Amino acid sequence: MAETERWLVVGLGNPGPKYAGNRHNVGFMVVDELAERGGHRWKAHKAHADVAEGRLAGAAAVLAKPRSYMNLSGGPVAGLCRFYKVPEERVVVVHDDMDIAFGALKLKRGGGAGGHNGLRSISSALSGPDYLRVRVGVGRPPGRMDPAAYVLKDFSSAERKDLPLELARAADAVESLVTEGLERAQNAFHA
Numbered sequence: 001m002a003e004t005e006r007w008l009v010v011g012l013g014n015p016g017p018k019y020a021g022n023r024h025n026v027g028f029m030v031v032d033e034l035a036e037r038g039g040h041r042w043k044a045h046k047a048h049a050d051v052a053e054g055r056l057a058g059a060a061a062v063l064a065k066p067r068s069y070m071n072l073s074g075g076p077v078a079g080l081c082r083f084y085k086v087p088e089e090r091v092v093v094v095h096d097d098m099d100i101a102f103g104a105l106k107l108k109r110g111g112g113a114g115g116h117n118g119l120r121s122i123s124s125a126l127s128g129p130d131y132l133r134v135r136v137g138v139g140r141p142p143g144r145m146d147p148a149a150y151v152l153k154d155f156s157s158a159e160r161k162d163l164p165l166e167l168a169r170a171a172d173a174v175e176s177l178v179t180e181g182l183e184r185a186q187n188a189f190h191a
Contacts, residue, residue: 005059005060006060006061006062006084006085006086006090007056007059007060007061007062007086007090007091007092007178008061008062008064008077008080008081008084008086008090008091008092009031009034009056009061009062009063009064009092009094009174009178010027010031010063010064010065010066010073010077010080010091010092010093010094010122011027011028011029011030011031011032011063011064011065011094011095012024012025012027012028012066012070012073012093012094012095012096012118013025013026013027013028013029013065013070014069014070014152015065015066015067015068015069019152021154021155022151022152022153022154023096023138023150023151023152023153023154023155024070024096024151024152025096026094026095026096026136026138026167026170027065027093027094027095027096027118027136028065029163029167030094030134030136030167030170030171030174031052031063031064031065031094032065033167033168033170033171034056034063034171034174034175035052035063037171038052038054038055038056039054040052040053040054040063042065044067045064045080045083046079046083047075047076047079047080047083048066048067048068048075048076048079049064049065049066049067049076049077049079049080050064050065050067051063051064051065051080052064056174056175056178057175057176057178057179058179059178059179061178062080062084062086064076064077064080070117070118070121071117071118071120071121072121073118073121073122074121074122074123074124074125074126075121075125077091077093077122077125077126078122078125078126081126088126088127088128088130088131089109089130089131089132091126091131091132092131092132092133092134092174092177092178093118093119093122093131093132093133093134094133094134094136094170094174095116095118095119095133095134095135095136096116096135096136096138096151097114097116097135097136097137097138098138098139098140098141098147098150098151099114099137099140100135100136100137100138100139101137101139102137102138102139102155102159102162102166103137103162103166104137105134105135105136105137105169105170105173105189105190106133106134106135106137106190107132107133107134107135107173107177107182107185107186107189107190108132108133108135108182108186109130109131109132109133109182110128110129110130110131111129111133112129113129115147119133132177132182134170134173134174134177136166136170138151138155169189172189173185173188173189176188176189
């Protein structure tokens with residue numbers, strides 16, 4: 001297998017049990033779902049990330065969760081790209097997005113960071129923003145709540161009831177993206 005055929009799928013989040021259920025950690029939750037589906041085991045990598053290597057819907061892939069805080073995700077992602085020789089166009093970043101309602105997904109290539117510090121860090125560590133993104137909707141904060149505080153809160157009890165379904169759907173979208181390409185995945189998963 002040529003190295004260029006491998007994908008790097010990075011879930012964004014913050015490390016540690018304190019953050020595990022936060023909206024900001026939905027990227028970690030999606031790659032955990034993908035690892036579980038494939039029976040892949042997580043192991044520590046010298047690039048300061050946890051990785052699980054294997055196949056994703058038949059495609060060779062490395063799943064990754066940076067062990068740095070969200071706003072420092074770029075270093076681990078760039079290190080993994082170098083180590084696994086994955087070109088930027090085969091990098092998929094799964095992250096929370098407040099501009100999308102809970103229960104909705106958007107897939108795209110490139111674009112700005114939209115105030116997301118994890119994306120800003122990755123774009124500056126790679127050669128730019130032209131990697132693929134799976135944007136998992138977490139909705140807007142209620143009232144005048146600070147957006148930073150909102151994403152660091154756990155999903156509501158109502159959201160937690162639907163969360164397993166939403167995580168499975170986001171994992172399906174990642175699989176579709178790597179096997180069928182961006183346009184077909186967008187057609188299938190954009191509401």
